[in-house]
Amino acid sequence: MSSLALDPKVAVERVVGVGVLVLLAAGPAVFNDYWISTILTQTLFFGIAASSLVFLYAYGGMISLAQTALMGISAYLLGNMVTQRVPGGETKGLTLGWDPTLALVLAIVITTLIGLVFGAVASRSLGIYFLMLTLTYAVIANYFFGQVTQFGGFSPIAGINQYTPGFVGDLIDHPDKLYYIALGTALCVYVVTRYLARTPFGLSLQGIRDDPVRMTSLGYTVPLHRTLAFGYAAFVASLAGILLVWWDGQIAPGNIGIGATIELLVMCVIGGLARIEGAWLGAFAFIVINNYVRDVELPVVGGSFNTIIGLIFLVIVLVSPDGLMGIWDRLWGAIRRGGGGGRPEPAAVGASTAREAGSS
Amino acid sequence: MFAILYVLVIAEPDDGTGGGWRTTNFGSALDDPGGFLQVLLDALTFAGLLFIVASGFSLIFGLMRVVNMAHGSFYLLAGYIAYEVQQSMTGEGFSIPGSEVNTWEWVFPMIVAAACVALLGLIVQQLLLSWNQGEDLRQALITIAVSVIIADQVIAHFPRTGVFEVGGGNAVSMTWPGWTERFVDLRLWGVQYSLARLVMLALGVVVGILLYLWLYRTKTGMVIRAGVDDRQMTSALGINIQKTFAIAFVVGAALAGVGAVVGSSQGNIASGQDTQWLLNSLIVVIIGGMGSLLGAAAGSLLYALVLTFSASYLPIIGTECCTNYSIVITFALLAIVLAFRPQGLFGRAG
Numbered sequence: 001m002s003s004l005a006l007d008p009k010v011a012v013e014r015v016v017g018v019g020v021l022v023l024l025a026a027g028p029a030v031f032n033d034y035w036i037s038t039i040l041t042q043t044l045f046f047g048i049a050a051s052s053l054v055f056l057y058a059y060g061g062m063i064s065l066a067q068t069a070l071m072g073i074s075a076y077l078l079g080n081m082v083t084q085r086v087p088g089g090e091t092k093g094l095t096l097g098w099d100p101t102l103a104l105v106l107a108i109v110i111t112t113l114i115g116l117v118f119g120a121v122a123s124r125s126l127g128i129y130f131l132m133l134t135l136t137y138a139v140i141a142n143y144f145f146g147q148v149t150q151f152g153g154f155s156p157i158a159g160i161n162q163y164t165p166g167f168v169g170d171l172i173d174h175p176d177k178l179y180y181i182a183l184g185t186a187l188c189v190y191v192v193t194r195y196l197a198r199t200p201f202g203l204s205l206q207g208i209r210d211d212p213v214r215m216t217s218l219g220y221t222v223p224l225h226r227t228l229a230f231g232y233a234a235f236v237a238s239l240a241g242i243l244l245v246w247w248d249g250q251i252a253p254g255n256i257g258i259g260a261t262i263e264l265l266v267m268c269v270i271g272g273l274a275r276i277e278g279a280w281l282g283a284f285a286f287i288v289i290n291n292y293v294r295d296v297e298l299p300v301v302g303g304s305f306n307t308i309i310g311l312i313f314l315v316i317v318l319v320s321p322d323g324l325m326g327i328w329d330r331l332w333g334a335i336r337r338g339g340g341g342g343r344p345e346p347a348a349v350g351a352s353t354a355r356e357a358g359s360s
Numbered sequence: 361m362f363a364i365l366y367v368l369v370i371a372e373p374d375d376g377t378g379g380g381w382r383t384t385n386f387g388s389a390l391d392d393p394g395g396f397l398q399v400l401l402d403a404l405t406f407a408g409l410l411f412i413v414a415s416g417f418s419l420i421f422g423l424m425r426v427v428n429m430a431h432g433s434f435y436l437l438a439g440y441i442a443y444e445v446q447q448s449m450t451g452e453g454f455s456i457p458g459s460e461v462n463t464w465e466w467v468f469p470m471i472v473a474a475a476c477v478a479l480l481g482l483i484v485q486q487l488l489l490s491w492n493q494g495e496d497l498r499q500a501l502i503t504i505a506v507s508v509i510i511a512d513q514v515i516a517h518f519p520r521t522g523v524f525e526v527g528g529g530n531a532v533s534m535t536w537p538g539w540t541e542r543f544v545d546l547r548l549w550g551v552q553y554s555l556a557r558l559v560m561l562a563l564g565v566v567v568g569i570l571l572y573l574w575l576y577r578t579k580t581g582m583v584i585r586a587g588v589d590d591r592q593m594t595s596a597l598g599i600n601i602q603k604t605f606a607i608a609f610v611v612g613a614a615l616a617g618v619g620a621v622v623g624s625s626q627g628n629i630a631s632g633q634d635t636q637w638l639l640n641s642l643i644v645v646i647i648g649g650m651g652s653l654l655g656a657a658a659g660s661l662l663y664a665l666v667l668t669f670s671a672s673y674l675p676i677i678g679t680e681c682c683t684n685y686s687i688v689i690t691f692a693l694l695a696i697v698l699a700f701r702p703q704g705l706f707g708r709a710g
Contacts, residue, residue, distance in 0.1 A: 121695045121699065122698075124702040125702050127497070128497065129646070129650075129702075131427070131497070132427060132642050133646060133694075133698070135638075135639075135642060136642050136694065137691075139635065139639040140687055140688075140690065140691050143687045144687050147685075148685060258635040258638075262504060265504065269501060306508055306509075306511070306512035307508075307509050307512045307513060307516075309508065310505050310506075310508035310509035310512065311505075313501075313504070313505040313508065314488075314502065314505035314509070317498060317501045317502050318488070321495075321498050
């Protein structure tokens with residue numbers, strides 16, 4: 001790959017990416033409060049969760065439906081550890097009242113460990129089996145927090161965002177602060193994920209995606225690579241879970257139910273499963289649709305928002321399985337062919353850089 | 361290996377009966393054989409229902425490699441359709457006493473419901489799945505989209521009768537025919553057992569036998585099994601494999617319908633059960649192995665045993681512990697099976 005002679009497509013993507021980043025960094029100066037605190041903050045942290053799913057698919061060839069559950073597990077852990085038992089007040093969960101910084105670290109570490117266990121159990125299952133197994137994890141986690149009343153139970157653990165570490169400060173009165181934390185985290189996740197894909201670990205993971213049998217015969221431990229990749233994805237999802245409770249203040253079984261699991265998958269599919277950037281693009285598209293189409297009544301058939309999202313999902317899967325990023329890739333190819341050939345199409349994965357939060 | 365696994369999985373629920381914290385809902389099997397038998401029968405009868413639903417799921421997967429994520433939604437739709445049909449046949453309103461329902465008023469709703477979801481299955485298969493054969497993941501995503509739409513539409517329009525407002529997906533239940541509404545004396549440790557639940561088990565066995573005869577004793581079944589083994593070779597021999605796919609999808613969806621009628625007669629039908637039954641089907645086929653009739657039976661049995669025994673025999677400490685942890689035991693079962701056999705108990709490798 002010659003990186004000196006820059007592919008015009010990569011150049012365009014870099015310009016767009018930097019533009020988006022500048023726009024997002026300017027944030028509150030450009031967008032109104034509703035956009036900052038509702039649409040963009042949600043886009044950023046759901047994009048982080050979605051990127052963990054896209055990472056597993058794009059580099060590991062695994063579709064995991066457990067990312068929402070892992071997000072919820074870290075949120076539940078944080079909620080159980082930081083909330084305090086208020087006299088007279090109704091509190092759910094263990095209400096341990098630990099130091100928020102300690103709780104934050106523990107929530108992330110434990111979620112990652114749980115992810116490693118999940119990954120180890122699933123590591124020998126392939127393709128569609130992997131999808132089914134991770135869906136089973138998701139449903140089990142949902143029922144677990146719904147049924148086991150010590151850790152949560154049916155109604156939400158609330159008021160979690162009152163207990164934030166000192167270096168984070170008060171997020172309830174300063175939504176801009178949470179926005180910038182989410183932006184910074186998203187940027188880090190993007191950069192680290194892209195970097196990880198180029199390390200020997202990332203390269204062998206991609207080798208395993210393409211031909212597990214050959215990689216095994218070359219001496220690579222396939223299940224171990226899969227397990228570690230799943231652990232990293234769990235780590236990323238746990239970050240999204242922390243941001244979710246800081247944003248929402250509460251966590252309930254509904255946040256990690258099958259509906260939420262499918263919503264995350266819809267985001268990834270809308271954005272495009274083959275490229276990390278698609279995660280944020282899809283999250284943005286989904287959340288905008290969610291906010292502006294939610295109250296639309298469907299003519300004739302009736303039903304709610306779910307019918308609309310189901311239809312959008314169906315159309316995307318039928319028309320362009322690789323989502324909006326895939327449409328962009330093909331559009332570019334069409335333009336170039338129209339303009340009289342040129343160099344061959346670059347590989348879709350890993351061809352571009354710096355389109356972090358390529359959402360707006 | 362299988363034997364070790366079998367012992368492991370079977371031994372798990374037994375722990376609670378013998379030692380441990382000792383306080384359980386039932387005494388140990390030796391002290392309270394009646395209670396043990398009761399729980400065992402609960403497990404077996406539930407396994408019958410599980411098998412009916414999961415065998416349809418397994419059939420579709422085994423032949424076409426399609427994970428029909430809409431299986432639970434089919435179940436939900438069929439349950440409500442059957443409820444409406446039974447309501448309009450008996451005209452009794454919300455809760456029908458069993459004595460008012462004869463066998464035909466239970467069987468006919470089942471036929472209607474199964475036919476409706478079978479037709480829906482056929483439409484989904486022909487319209488959305490037949491042209492992208494072989495793209496596993498895409499087909500799974502398509503069925504997820506279909507399941508979201510169906511579940512939302514069902515909740516928007518059902519139940520229609522016997523409730524204050526149409527729609528909402530509230531819980532309603534079918535009524536077993538009157539003659540099943542009694543307890544049978546088993547003449548064993550004084551156990552009286554619900555006839556309806558025994559009928560549920562019998563139906564599971566009947567479905568199993570019919571499926572066996574169909575798959576192993578008829579020409580269609582032979583073609584289906586050939587298709588499971590080698591799709592391309594089968595169609596190269598001049599067999600219309602697309603037609604076979606359609607038949608399998610129809611039967612698989614219809615089984616979700618039959619299961620829904622049995623399930624909503626025993627318990628109820630309500631929004632959220634689509635997820636519940638998708639999970640049940642998934643666990644059964646993951647444990648048992650995909651596309652294997654025997655696997656579906658073994659998976660149903662194991663899952664039902666673990667679920668029922670852990671709910672009954674986990675120790676009780678206070679009001680909040682520990683029977684609600686049975687979901688964790690289910691995960692353990694899954695993990696143990698997959699650790700030894702990633703393709704499930706009766707699944708073939710690859």
